[in-house]
Amino acid sequence: MSTLYSDLALADPLKRAVADMGYEHMTPIQAQAIPVVLSGQDVMGAAQTGTGKTAAFSLPLLHRLLKHENASTSPARHPVRALVLLPTRELADQVAQQVKLYAKYTQLRSTVVFGGIDMKPQTAELKKGVEVLVATPGRLLDHIEAKNAVLNQVEYVVLDEADRMLDIGFLPDLQRILSYLPKQRTTLLFSATFSPEIKRLASSYLQDPITIEVARPNETASTVEQVFYGVHEDDKRRALKQIVRQRGITQAFVFVNSKLGCARLARSLEREGLRCTALHGDKSQDERLKALAAFKAGEVDLLVCTDVAARGLDIKDVPAVFNYDVPFNAEDYVHRIGRTGRAGASGLAVSFAGGGNDARLVADIEKLIKKKIELQPLEMDDDRPRGRMNDGRRRWREDGETGDARDTLDRPRSSAPAAAEGYRAPRPQRTSHAPRDPFFDKPYEATGRDEAPAWESAAKAPAAAKPPGSSNIRTKRKVAALFKSAEPQQQN
Numbered sequence: 001m002s003t004l005y006s007d008l009a010l011a012d013p014l015k016r017a018v019a020d021m022g023y024e025h026m027t028p029i030q031a032q033a034i035p036v037v038l039s040g041q042d043v044m045g046a047a048q049t050g051t052g053k054t055a056a057f058s059l060p061l062l063h064r065l066l067k068h069e070n071a072s073t074s075p076a077r078h079p080v081r082a083l084v085l086l087p088t089r090e091l092a093d094q095v096a097q098q099v100k101l102y103a104k105y106t107q108l109r110s111t112v113v114f115g116g117i118d119m120k121p122q123t124a125e126l127k128k129g130v131e132v133l134v135a136t137p138g139r140l141l142d143h144i145e146a147k148n149a150v151l152n153q154v155e156y157v158v159l160d161e162a163d164r165m166l167d168i169g170f171l172p173d174l175q176r177i178l179s180y181l182p183k184q185r186t187t188l189l190f191s192a193t194f195s196p197e198i199k200r201l202a203s204s205y206l207q208d209p210i211t212i213e214v215a216r217p218n219e220t221a222s223t224v225e226q227v228f229y230g231v232h233e234d235d236k237r238r239a240l241k242q243i244v245r246q247r248g249i250t251q252a253f254v255f256v257n258s259k260l261g262c263a264r265l266a267r268s269l270e271r272e273g274l275r276c277t278a279l280h281g282d283k284s285q286d287e288r289l290k291a292l293a294a295f296k297a298g299e300v301d302l303l304v305c306t307d308v309a310a311r312g313l314d315i316k317d318v319p320a321v322f323n324y325d326v327p328f329n330a331e332d333y334v335h336r337i338g339r340t341g342r343a344g345a346s347g348l349a350v351s352f353a354g355g356g357n358d359a360r361l362v363a364d365i366e367k368l369i370k371k372k373i374e375l376q377p378l379e380m381d382d383d384r385p386r387g388r389m390n391d392g393r394r395r396w397r398e399d400g401e402t403g404d405a406r407d408t409l410d411r412p413r414s415s416a417p418a419a420a421e422g423y424r425a426p427r428p429q430r431t432s433h434a435p436r437d438p439f440f441d442k443p444y445e446a447t448g449r450d451e452a453p454a455w456e457s458a459a460k461a462p463a464a465a466k467p468p469g470s471s472n473i474r475t476k477r478k479v480a481a482l483f484k485s486a487e488p489q490q491q492n
Contacts (some may be wrong), residue, residue, distance in 0.1 A: 003031050009038065011066045013105035014059055021101065027052040028214040034060050037188060042209040044202050045190040051214065053190045054098045057158050062103055065131055078109055078129025079153040085137055087164040088308055089114040089285055090292060096134040108132060115139040116285030123148045137165065137173035144180060151180045162191040163198055178205055193331060220334055220369055224341035224349050228362065230375040231352040236324055237268060242381050243350055252320035253339050254304045257328060265324065266304040276302035307332050316342065323351035330364040
């Protein structure tokens with residue numbers, strides 16, 4: 001089987017576009033799927049992420065559409081003939097861009113619709129007429145209900161990342177959309193894994209599909225170095241910075257399990273001087289597209305993201321992926337680390353496993369990828385900022401002695417030899433139970449006074465029980481009289 005694009009029976013405009021993109025050799029999924037799709041058969045394609053599935057279905061579909069290309073500018077003459085469904089906005093936008101590049105020397109029209117942005121510009125594009133429509137299920141249903149999109153002339157439908165669409169809960173939406181399509185059509189289903197749910201979906205909507213598997217299900221790319229470090233939760237950020245610095249990593253995905261954790265980590269890294277941006281579901285679509293554009297352009301080094309970015313994003317030459325959090329779903333691990341080591345390039349996948357539930361999650365990954373995972377210790381650089389502590393405990397080094405600042409300031413120097421280590425001076429014991437002078441902490445006889453003054457005796461005397469209805473004023477007057485009698489009499 002030839003793997004050269006030049007040997008494919010593709011239309012000349014498509015071959016020119018492929019040559020412009022610098023593609024000469026097909027990937028395994030492309031070499032096996034493109035001839036089958038060109039023949040018009042249904043396909044179930046299983047391939048690990050990053051193997052070129054977009055070209056595997058886009059090029060043959062465009063070739064078949066060109067056979068019946070209509071040059072008319074009337075929207076009615078440009079019905080939707082090919083529909084591509086994807087789970088996320090970012091992936092839909094990426095596939096739409098690829099389709100435009102492949103079709104740039106043709107008259108075929110294409111557009112993309114997804115949620116998170118205004119429907120009006122999308123509606124205007126649909127009204128002009130398009131042959132290829134790339135969409136996410138939810139927004140496509142919005143346009144169908146608004147009668148902006150009519151699917152009764154669709155000849156080809158592609159379900160890309162089908163397992164992810166089922167994970168997200170798109171099955172009811174998919175069933176509704178497929179009900180609007182003609183029964184006579186070509187259906188292509190691509191997925192990284194063939195779960196029982198995927199097989200049931202295929203048996204319901206595909207007709208005698210050709211199954212193409214170019215890699216063992218859930219197999220990770222052999223070009224990716226996978227490292228697991230046992231790192232405490234509080235040390236993960238320092239570990240991330242240390243590995244980026246030591247390995248000279250220029251760009252990387254940093255995956256976090258929650259949207260809140262994603263935003264917090266991105267802000268912390270920015271405060272520490274790293275160029276990074278966040279990508280998660282709470283950001284508007286415009287913010288998400290800008291974050292991706294900045295990462296692709298090299299304006300930021302770290303893309304801190306949730307699993308919204310784990311599937312299908314094709315960003316070339318990303319050298320590393322960090323699993324800041326171990327993913328809850330073992331299959332998501334495969335998709336996360338598939339962001340690096342693409343198209344035969346080498347990559348690095350670093351995962352931080354802390355305590356708690358991480359041991360079970362790592363065991364799930366180990367079982368899925370059928371490889372033994374060893375948690376390695378990470379010797380942390382002691383690069384934490386140092387400064388004067390607020391409680392005044394500075395280390396003093398004078399005359400070869402090291403002591404606490406408060407010890408130096410509070411105790412006068414003594415010429416007496418230092419006590420042995422661990423020695424504690426005994427607490428002074430009281431030798432007399434006689435009344436003691438509170439000011440000198442000595443018995444009164446040692447101070448020259450025979451007894452406590454009247455005011456002190458009054459203050460220490462137990463309070464007498466007050467008769468019912470008595471007032472505190474009388475007690476106050478008695479105390480005042482005692483104080484007055486204790487005062488020294490002024491001699492005339």
